[in-house]
Amino acid sequence: EAQVTQNPRYLITVTGKKLTVTCSQNMNHEYMSWYRQDPGLGLRQIYYSMNVEVTDKGDVPEGYKVSRKEKRNFPLILESPSPNQTSLYFCASSLFGGGAADTQYFGPGTRLTVL
Amino acid sequence: SQQGEEDPQALSIQEGENATMNCSYKTSINNLQWYRQNSGRGLVHLILIRSNEREKHSGRLRVTLDTSKKSSSLLITASRAADTASYFCATDATGTASKLTFGTGTRLQVTL
Numbered sequence: 696e697a698q699v700t701q702n703p704r705y706l707i708t709v710t711g712k713k714l715t716v717t718c719s720q721n722m723n724h725e726y727m728s729w730y731r732q733d734p735g736l737g738l739r740q741i742y743y744s745m746n747v748e749v750t751d752k753g754d755v756p757e758g759y760k761v762s763r764k765e766k767r768n769f770p771l772i773l774e775s776p777s778p779n780q781t782s783l784y785f786c787a788s789s790l791f792g793g794g795a796a797d798t799q800y801f802g803p804g805t806r807l808t809v810l
Numbered sequence: 811s812q813q814g815e816e817d818p819q820a821l822s823i824q825e826g827e828n829a830t831m832n833c834s835y836k837t838s839i840n841n842l843q844w845y846r847q848n849s850g851r852g853l854v855h856l857i858l859i860r861s862n863e864r865e866k867h868s869g870r871l872r873v874t875l876d877t878s879k880k881s882s883s884l885l886i887t888a889s890r891a892a893d894t895a896s897y898f899c900a901t902d903a904t905g906t907a908s909k910l911t912f913g914t915g916t917r918l919q920v921t922l
Contacts, residue, residue, distance in 0.1 A: 699852070730912075737898065737914040738853075753909070785852055794902035794910060796841045796860070801852030 697722045699802035701786050707808045708776055716771045716805050718786030726789045726797070727769040728753065729761065731782040732804075738785065744769055745792065776809040783807075814842075814899040814913030822919040829886040831916040833899030834879075842875060843900045844884050847915070853898065856884075889920045 699720045708714055720727065728743035730753075740753030744763040758780055760772040769788075773780060784805045789797040817832045833842070841860050845853040859866045859875045859882065866873045872885040886893055896915040903911070 735914065738912040740909065740911075743909075754911075783850070787853075794840060796858070796902070798843075798855045798858070799845075799853070799900075799910065801854070803852050804850065806850070 697800070699786055699788055699800050701784075701802040701805050703805060704803060705806050707810065709810050710777055711775050714773050714776060714807075716773075716784060716786075716807070718769045718771065718802060719767050720769075720786075720788040720800070721767065722788065722790070722800065723766065724788035724790050724800070725766075726792050727763065728787050728799075729759070729769070729771050730785045730787065731755065731780075732785060733782050741771070741784075776807075778809050781807060781809050814901050814911060816897070816899060816913045816916040818916060819914070820917045820919070822921065823889055825889060825891055825920055825922050827889055829889050829893070829918055829920070831884045831897050831918070833882045833884070833913055835882075835899075835901050835913075836880065837903045838877070838880075839901045839903055841902055842873075842882050843910075844871075844873060844882075845898045845900060845912075847896045847898065849895070856897075886918075889918075891920050891922055894918060894920045 702717045729741040730738040732738050739755045742761040744750045786802040787799040814835045843858045844856045847853045857868045870887045875882045896917045898915045900912045
C-alpha cells in the first residue's frame, strides 16, 4: 500500500531532550516536507527536500533540523525541544515538487508535547 | 503570512444539504488545491484546479476559481455525516513552485 509513515505517533518529552521523528514513504517520491499544525494557524511548513541531500527552510525552521540521506526517509530532529514546539506534526511527500500542481500525500501525524 | 484564508471558520449543516466553503488568497497563484482532514489525521487531497481553469468537478465536489477576485470555493452537494471534517485550500504563489501554503481551514459538521 502506498503510504507515508511517521513514528512515533504520540510523544511526550521534556525541555531540552533531543528527539527525532521519523518519516518514510514507499512511493519513490522526490519531494518531502514537514509541517506543523497549530490551532488557528493552519499548517506551516518547517523544512522541505526536493531530492536526496537537498533540503531547504520553510516558513518556521527555527529549532528544527532535517536530513535526506535516502530518498524514502526524511527525519525531523529537535535538538533541544521547547514547550513552544508542542504541536501536531505532519510529514508529506509528492512525486515531483511541493507546489500545488502536485498532490501531497500526508502521514498520519505525530502529536508532540514538550513539558 | 497565510496565503489562503477560508471562510467560514466553522459550518454546521444537516445531512442532504449543500456545503459551501470559500478560500481567499493574496498573491497570484499557479494552482490551487483543496484538502480534507478528519480530526487529528493527515490531510487527504481532494481536487486540484489550475489558474487557467474556472470550474472543476469530482463526484459531489465542485470547485470554482476566480483569479480576478483571488478566491476559490468548494461546494459539497448532498452532504453526508461522513463529510464531517476540516477542509483546507492550498496554493502555490507564482514564482514559488516548490512551496505550498495552506489556509487555516473550515471545520464542517454534518448532522443527521
